[in-house]
Amino acid sequence: MGYDSLALERVGSTREVPMIEVQFSVPDGSVGHVEWHVVAILVIDGPHLEIQGDPDFAEVRDIEVLDVETGQSVTFDADPERWARNLPQAFRSGDLVCEVVTDSSADAIRESGAIAAGA
Amino acid sequence: MAHVDRIRRLLDLQGSHPVERALLEGEVVAYEPHQTGARGVNSVFYVELEPDLVAFHKPHDGIVPRIARDYGHSLDTPPVCECAAWQLARQLGHPFDRLVAVTVYRAVGPPGSDPDSWLDGSLALKLEGAAMKGSAVKREVPDDAMAAGFFDALIGNQDRHPGQFRYDEPNHALGLLDHGFSFPVEAALCRGAYFQSFRRQEHPRLTEHERKLLRALVDDPELFGLAGVLEPDRAARLRWRAQRMLDLDVILLKGVV
Numbered sequence: 559m560g561y562d563s564l565a566l567e568r569v570g571s572t573r574e575v576p577m578i579e580v581q582f583s584v585p586d587g588s589v590g591h592v593e594w595h596v597v598a599i600l601v602i603d604g605p606h607l608e609i610q611g612d613p614d615f616a617e618v619r620d621i622e623v624l625d626v627e628t629g630q631s632v633t634f635d636a637d638p639e640r641w642a643r644n645l646p647q648a649f650r651s652g653d654l655v656c657e658v659v660t661d662s663s664a665d666a667i668r669e670s671g672a673i674a675a676g677a
Numbered sequence: 678m679a680h681v682d683r684i685r686r687l688l689d690l691q692g693s694h695p696v697e698r699a700l701l702e703g704e705v706v707a708y709e710p711h712q713t714g715a716r717g718v719n720s721v722f723y724v725e726l727e728p729d730l731v732a733f734h735k736p737h738d739g740i741v742p743r744i745a746r747d748y749g750h751s752l753d754t755p756p757v758c759e760c761a762a763w764q765l766a767r768q769l770g771h772p773f774d775r776l777v778a779v780t781v782y783r784a785v786g787p788p789g790s791d792p793d794s795w796l797d798g799s800l801a802l803k804l805e806g807a808a809m810k811g812s813a814v815k816r817e818v819p820d821d822a823m824a825a826g827f828f829d830a831l832i833g834n835q836d837r838h839p840g841q842f843r844y845d846e847p848n849h850a851l852g853l854l855d856h857g858f859s860f861p862v863e864a865a866l867c868r869g870a871y872f873q874s875f876r877r878q879e880h881p882r883l884t885e886h887e888r889k890l891l892r893a894l895v896d897d898p899e900l901f902g903l904a905g906v907l908e909p910d911r912a913a914r915l916r917w918r919a920q921r922m923l924d925l926d927v928i929l930l931k932g933v934v
């Protein structure tokens with residue numbers, strides 16, 4: 559597929575739950591059906607960006623993304639969290655899918671909402 | 678001219694290239710959405726065609742209106758612009774017809790379902806290689822990277838970032854994809870200009886071959902057939918960018934669309 563293999567061990571992070579985790583997958587149809595393989599994971603923890611898998615994904619940091627809610631352009635340097643949450647819509651080709659798989663802020667908001675609602 | 682008429686003109690341009698024909702005529706054997714189904718992201722479908730092609734289908738219906746509007750597009754335009762970029766590359770010839778993903782306009786849907794229910798959109802051939810290889814591209818195939826800068830300046834690519842091209846390292850092959858947000862209207866935003874910026878840095882002047890191509894384009898009232906495919910203001914800006922590059926003899930800056 560042209561990507562370096564994904565390391566199984568997380569390196570460098572001391573947090574049990576990262577702030578935001580973004581996953582990149584590619585499709586493989588060579589096995590009779592489509593399987594999606596993870597080629598890189600970004601862990602955005604405050605101002606820090608950690609890359610697991612293909613180290614060339616460090617280039618992702620240069621991507622300017624659209625904040626869908628405000629219509630503003632956002633860079634990693636300006637606002638790492640907002641950048642990470644909006645990163646998936648910058649990948650529209652279909653052969654490389656980007657997805658936010660963990661967002662501890664959103665989880666915390668959901669949990670507090672559930673408590674407030676008496677759930 | 679209505680959208681349906683522009684589509685008709687686009688269909689008329691298609692079919693002279695062998696890979697176009699394969700994409701247009703191949704029987705659909707698999708049609709699957711993104712595994713993720715991430716919200717707020719334009720829908721793209723993985724497609725397998727007989728005899729042995731993999732492609733990606735982007736129907737009009739899968740476009741997120743807010744994202745399209747942000748780039749100055751509507752739900753009508755991205756699939757058409759994606760196909761128009763390939764048609765322009767094909768007519769510009771070497772090296773552009775080798776760099777740009779072959780893309781056609783057609784309806785695609787799940788095999789076995791009623792073809793009348795299939796959705797219209799762009800169908801782009803899967804490119805070999807990996808994303809995020811910009812450093813390798815600039816180091817190993819700088820001439821292709823500079824040609825990509827010329828192409829992006831001409832189509833007014835609004836979002837060429839390191840995830841919007843593929844590099845097949847073993848074969849030293851650069852592939853350009855995802856041209857839905859291109860052929861912008863005047864003053865539309867440009868979020869990424871990866872190769873354009875590289876070209877401006879390394880060799881901003883046009884080559885003789887590029888000047889020749891631009892002259893041929895501006896001298897053609899039909900803009901290589903794209904005048905009837907693109908909305909009039911988008912076609913006018915394509916002509917303007919080509920003429921502007923000729924006048925200045927340089928690749929346009931990022932955002933000059």
